[in-house]
Amino acid sequence: MTKEGPVKTAHTVFNVIEAILELEGARFTELVDHLGMAQSTLHDHLKTLESMGMLVRDGNEYRVGIRFLEYGEQTRQQRQLYEVGRPQVKELAEETGEHASLMIEENGDGVLLCIEKGDVAVNLGAYAGIRVPLTSNAPGKAILAHLNEERIDEIIVEHGLPQLTSKSITDRSELDNELMNIRERGYAIDSGELVEGVKAISAPIVSRGEIQGAVTIGGPVKRMSGERFDKILPDLLLKASNIIELNISHR
Structure with missing residues (x-):
């Protein structure tokens, strides 16, 4: 859990996922601009989602993982x-x-x-x-x-x-x-x-x-x-x- 608190964190996580889907894959800087989020907060969310298999990284670009298809x-x-x-x-x-x-x-x-x-x-x-x-x-x-x-x-x-x-x-x-x-x-x-x-x-x-x-x-x-x-x-x-x-x- 980040310092945002549990409810806000959950909302932010899905905002990140939806942004990556909308952009059809995105670099870190693109997401910062798109979401207007602090770099440190976004970095924490991306690393967590990647470690859980929810996001995959191709070079410098993040994409939503196929694990969502499994669910x-x-x-x-x-x-x-x-x-x-x-x-x-x-x-x-x-x-x-x-x-x-x-x-x-x-x-x-x-x-x-x-x-x-x-x-x-x-x-x-x-x-x-x-x-x-x-x-x-x-x-x-x-x-x-x-x-x-x-x-x-x-x-x-x-x-x-x-x-x-x-x-x-x-x-x-x-x-x-x-x-x-x-x-x-x-x-x-x-x-x-x-x-x-x-x-x-x-x-x-x-x-x-x-x-x-x-x-x-x-x-x-x-x-x-x-x-x-x-x-x-x-x-x-x-x-x-x-x-x-x-x-x-x-x-």
Whole structure:
């Protein structure tokens, strides 16, 4: 522990790690300038993180260590939803050729638990572990639609209604109407709210009366249209979510 105290030290440690990620690797002087931190304090944190394997040094440049991947993968493997949901996500990607994923809610964010790409899937720049606002995408809205009003209020107060594209929902009354439609329809849609030119459909996964996550198919607007978008893909998703729900309930 440094002289900063335990709480401040923990906060500073993660600031250092996030800075190195943001800079895609950085030298000591770059970090001093970026963080505005005393050199002696930064030096202590870097040496400690390096000794723990959290950072690696390539010459004079610090990078975040792969050890974080080990922790993340262990955490993911311990989730029942990942265990039973991944085979369905893989099957959806193979059957549709598109981008399929599984999302959960954590601390008010949407977190992708796993991703599978079909043979014609576009590169959306997404990866397992990426965090996105729940209000700006199909799986996030599918999850929100099955949370109680108090929890929805808490998430909106904390995270707001960010505008990621021109089609993102930024009005609370519009969001409330959208969530009502999702409950009635049984699934959520996203028409370029997260990524311009990309549409997605998502079905909620509800087990034991609680929302567990959402499974999604996404792709280019031109392929996500007509009967395929309105009927075929929703049916595939609802079938997949039902199988996941049953597997969770019987374990």
